[in-house]
Amino acid sequence: MDALKEKFYQKSSAVKVEIKNILKEHGDKKVDEVTVAQLIGGMRGVKSMVYDTSALDPEEGIRFRGYNIPQLKELLPRIPDGREPLPEGLFWLMMTGEIPTQAEVDWLTAEWRKRSEVPQHVFDTLDALAPGTHPMTQFSIAILALGHDSIFAKRYEEGINKNDYWDPMYEDSMNMIAKLPRVAAYIYRRTFFDNHHIAPDPELDWAGNFAHMLGFENRDFLSLMRLYLTIHADHEGGNASAHTMHLVGSTLSDVYLSFSGAMNALAGPLHGLANQEVIKWIFEMVEELGTDRPSKDQIRQYIHDTLNEGKVIPGYGHAVLRQPDPRFIAQMKFAETYIKDDPIVQIVWDLFEIVPQVLGSIGKVKNPWPNVDAHSGSLLVHYGLKEYTYYTVLFGVSRALGVSAGLCWDRALGLPIERPKSITTDWLKNFLSIN
Numbered sequence: 499m500d501a502l503k504e505k506f507y508q509k510s511s512a513v514k515v516e517i518k519n520i521l522k523e524h525g526d527k528k529v530d531e532v533t534v535a536q537l538i539g540g541m542r543g544v545k546s547m548v549y550d551t552s553a554l555d556p557e558e559g560i561r562f563r564g565y566n567i568p569q570l571k572e573l574l575p576r577i578p579d580g581r582e583p584l585p586e587g588l589f590w591l592m593m594t595g596e597i598p599t600q601a602e603v604d605w606l607t608a609e610w611r612k613r614s615e616v617p618q619h620v621f622d623t624l625d626a627l628a629p630g631t632h633p634m635t636q637f638s639i640a641i642l643a644l645g646h647d648s649i650f651a652k653r654y655e656e657g658i659n660k661n662d663y664w665d666p667m668y669e670d671s672m673n674m675i676a677k678l679p680r681v682a683a684y685i686y687r688r689t690f691f692d693n694h695h696i697a698p699d700p701e702l703d704w705a706g707n708f709a710h711m712l713g714f715e716n717r718d719f720l721s722l723m724r725l726y727l728t729i730h731a732d733h734e735g736g737n738a739s740a741h742t743m744h745l746v747g748s749t750l751s752d753v754y755l756s757f758s759g760a761m762n763a764l765a766g767p768l769h770g771l772a773n774q775e776v777i778k779w780i781f782e783m784v785e786e787l788g789t790d791r792p793s794k795d796q797i798r799q800y801i802h803d804t805l806n807e808g809k810v811i812p813g814y815g816h817a818v819l820r821q822p823d824p825r826f827i828a829q830m831k832f833a834e835t836y837i838k839d840d841p842i843v844q845i846v847w848d849l850f851e852i853v854p855q856v857l858g859s860i861g862k863v864k865n866p867w868p869n870v871d872a873h874s875g876s877l878l879v880h881y882g883l884k885e886y887t888y889y890t891v892l893f894g895v896s897r898a899l900g901v902s903a904g905l906c907w908d909r910a911l912g913l914p915i916e917r918p919k920s921i922t923t924d925w926l927k928n929f930l931s932i933n
């Protein structure tokens with residue numbers, strides 16, 4: 499058994515006993531109540547699942563196993579002379595609750611490299627898709643195709659003891675994460691570069707190699723990818739992609755079926771697709787105004803026009819956060835260090851000043867501040883990754899780290915199939931004594 503698997507098994511076995519005892523002693527205690535507004539309003543804020551890899555505080559933002567993003571930037575191992583954390587380290591942390599050593603992260607980089615070969619049938623499946631198929635649709639389908647080799651599905655078919663589910667779930671997760679950069683790069687090169695593909699570089703780390711296979715060699719862009727793939731990895735369990743992963747996985751679907759489902763949730767414009775919508779909206783503004791250096795008055799008017807057309811301002815607002823997203827701030831700091839004179843970055847910063855004032859003045863928007871998606875596109879555009887319909891795939895590759903770690907924990911803890919209760923409108927009216 500490898501060191502990560504061993505550590506994960508030890509930690510999760512201990513938590514499994516704790517959970518069992520909590521259930522036995524406190525199973526009847528109430529932790530929450532559901533209001534009618536929550537019932538109709540997308541279950542907002544209802545405490546209804548256990549998820550340990552990360553937790554989201556409305557004011558402070560995301561913490562991964564207790565560590566916020568500035569702390570992770572300090573503590574997680576990097577490449578020699580690197581400034582950004584390696585996503586491998588975050589995966590280790592989410593799986594074990596411990597900050598890994600450099601040697602542990604180097605091992606994980608090598609392990610994912612070993613597992614990274616993608617079967618030809620996955621590329622053939624992608625090649626069969628119609629030109630113009632959205633990259634997220636391609637990504638979701640490719641993940642399903644990878645599922646042909648699911649060890650969990652095979653072991654289940656053979657008849658596996660339920661106490662051992664965690665083992666093939668770990669193996670599948672490691673295999674899938676290892677292969678995703680190759681699959682995602684294939685989609686990018688197939689869609690935008692006439693099927694001219696780039697072979698992996700065995701000297702590079704997981705994120706660096708992904709950037710290389712996309713076609714980028716700029717050192718700073720490789721650093722950006724390490725940061726990007728770290729900060730998008732997880733956002734507690736209730737968000738649409740993580741929750742989908744948990745829900746689908748709770749039926750004992752394997753990691754590929756579950757993650758493909760998660761990606762279909764991420765592909766919605768109110769969730770991960772907002773990163774493409776932000777840059778599309780900014781490009782349209784630049785085009786309409788005829789300048790990439792619009793005045794603040796012009797920007798303010800454009801925001802009002804968008805709202806008057808009954809549309810949302812992409813990249814702003816959040817179901818949980820009530821402050822600027824620390825993931826936005828981390829990207830802003832990156833831009834300040836590397837590319838502060840970029841005109842699109844300047845627009846993003848002007849929007850950061852103006853959008854919250856406008857949204858705040860409407861009254862109904864609970865969080866007028868930027869989320870993670872408000873900044874990412876401007877950084878990618880700067881380095882030449884301008885094909886914005888691809889952006890959510892980058893988000894998805896990163897999200898695999900958090901939600902796969904989460905699913906490994908689900909199986910290790912033996913969590914049951916998810917099955918909340920729905921009610922009919924008639925039931926509700928009856929309950930509320932409405933005729």
Ligand code: CMX
Pocket residue numbers: 767768769770771772809810811812813814815816817818857862863864865869870871
């Ligand atoms: N622009 C315009 N209106 C907005 C808004 C925005 N950015 N954010 C919220 N509102 C509106 C809502 O549409 C809602 O209007 P109605 O009452 O007319 O339906 C009202 O304000 C209240 O919504 P809320 O409680 O503040 O926000 P929700 O929890 O319902 O929704 C979110 C959260 C993210 C879907 C919403 O803020 C939004 O649509 N933002 C723009 C899309 C976006 O950036 N999504 C990415 C989120 C991060 C991610 O998952 O990647």
